[in-house]
Amino acid sequence: DADVTQTPxxxxxxxxxxxxxxxxxxxxxxxxxxxxxxxGLGLRLIYYSFDVKDINKGxxxxxxxxxxxxxxxxxxxxxxxxxxxxxxxxxxxxxxxxTEAFFGQGTRLTVV
Amino acid sequence: AQTxxxxxxxxxVQEAETVTLSCxxxxxxxxxxxxxxxxxxxxxMILVIRQEAYKQQNATENRFSVNFQKxxxxxxxxxxxxxxxxxxxxxxxxxxxxxxxxxxxxKGTLLTVNP
Numbered sequence: 001d002a003d004v005t006q007t008p009x010x011x012x013x014x015x016x017x018x019x020x021x022x023x024x025x026x027x028x029x030x031x032x033x034x035x036x037x038x039x040g041l042g043l044r045l046i047y048y049s050f051d052v053k054d055i056n057k058g059x060x061x062x063x064x065x066x067x068x069x070x071x072x073x074x075x076x077x078x079x080x081x082x083x084x085x086x087x088x089x090x091x092x093x094x095x096x097x098x099t100e101a102f103f104g105q106g107t108r109l110t111v112v
Numbered sequence: 113a114q115t116x117x118x119x120x121x122x123x124x125v126q127e128a129e130t131v132t133l134s135c136x137x138x139x140x141x142x143x144x145x146x147x148x149x150x151x152x153x154x155x156x157m158i159l160v161i162r163q164e165a166y167k168q169q170n171a172t173e174n175r176f177s178v179n180f181q182k183x184x185x186x187x188x189x190x191x192x193x194x195x196x197x198x199x200x201x202x203x204x205x206x207x208x209x210x211x212x213x214x215x216x217x218x219k220g221t222l223l224t225v226n227p
Contacts, residue, residue, distance in 0.1 A: 031213065040121070042203060042217040050211075058214070088155060094213060099145055099164070101207075101215055103157035 003027045006091050006104035013081050013111055021076045021107050023091030030096055032074040036060060037088040037106075046089075049074055081111040114139045114206050118218035125194045126226050132179075133189045133221050135204030143209030146180065146187045151201040151220075160202070163187065165209065194225045 004025045013019050023032065030051050035043040045058030047066040055066060063085060067075045078085055091104040115138045125131035137146070148160040163171045163180050171178050175195075179188045191198055204218040 033214070035215075035217075040219060042116075042118075042219040043205075043215070044217070045214055048214060090157065092157075092215070099162055100147065100159050106155045106157075108155075 004091060004093055004102050004104040006089075006107050008107060009105060010108045011110070013109070015082055015111055017081050019078045019081055019109070021089055021091075021109070023074045023076070023104055025072050025091075025093045025102075027093055027095065027102060028071075029093040029098070029102070030071060031094040032068065033092040033094075033101065034058075034064075034066060034074070034076045035090045035092065037090060043090060046076065078109075078111075081109075083111045085109065086111045114141075114208070114216045116204050116206050116216050116218040118204055118221050120221045121219070122222045122224070124224040124226055125191075127194055127196060129194055130190060130192045131194055131223065133191075133202055133204075133223065135187045135189070135218055137185050137187065137204075137206050139185070139206065139208075141208055141210075145207045145209060146178075147205040147207070147215070148176070148178070148187075148189045149203045149205060149217075150198075151203065152197075152199070157203075161189065191223075196225050196227060199223060199225045 007022045033048040034046040037043045049068045065077045089107045092101040094101040117136045144165045146163045150158045161173045175192045201220045206216045
């Protein structure tokens with residue numbers, strides 16, 4: 001089983017719908033991140049959390065919200081999805097003393 | 113804010129040959145990490161190699177090596193003996209070394225290895 005699990009792997013939703021992307025990890029890491037990948041733009045940071053009570057906006061947080069339900073779970077919500085939120089979304093985790101971050105498998109979201 | 117620039121959107125190389133992917137970054141910090149990630153068609157993000165800024169020696173992982181020029185803020189990736197399985201998108205990334213660790217990515221270089 002993957003250490004960082006994202007659900008769903010793929011999702012098609014309609015404009016205006018609320019959708020939640022979930023991330024869970026078994027690595028015991030305190031830090032969790034949500035990134036968005038668009039062709040030609042690389043990965044951009046949406047939100048990040050350094051512990052359960054700490055939530056921070058990244059460079060592209062507009063239109064998104066997050067919830068850190070537990071140390072192991074970090075969810076990303078689109079309250080009212082729009083087509084330009086069609087993208088590949090990645091969750092990542094990192095331990096306080098780690099050099100590298102660990103990524104989930106990604107969620108391909110299509111808003112029609 | 114840190115920025116990472118990959119100036120080569122696409123590159124190609126013949127199998128068994130060597131290719132170098134370029135990356136430059138901008139930061140005022142002295143303590144940081146640099147990474148190269150590989151993303152094959154499976155879309156998984158795979159760490160290829162990392163470099164701590166305080167280390168002068170260039171990192172090496174099997175066929176992958178970096179040329180880290182701290183003063184020039186340059187961090188290129190060299191792939192030797194290229195293999196078909198190296199075909200992927202490659203991302204250069206920067207992270208601060210302090211408690212405010214966040215990865216900043218370049219836009220990526222699509223590498224195609226031709227048989």
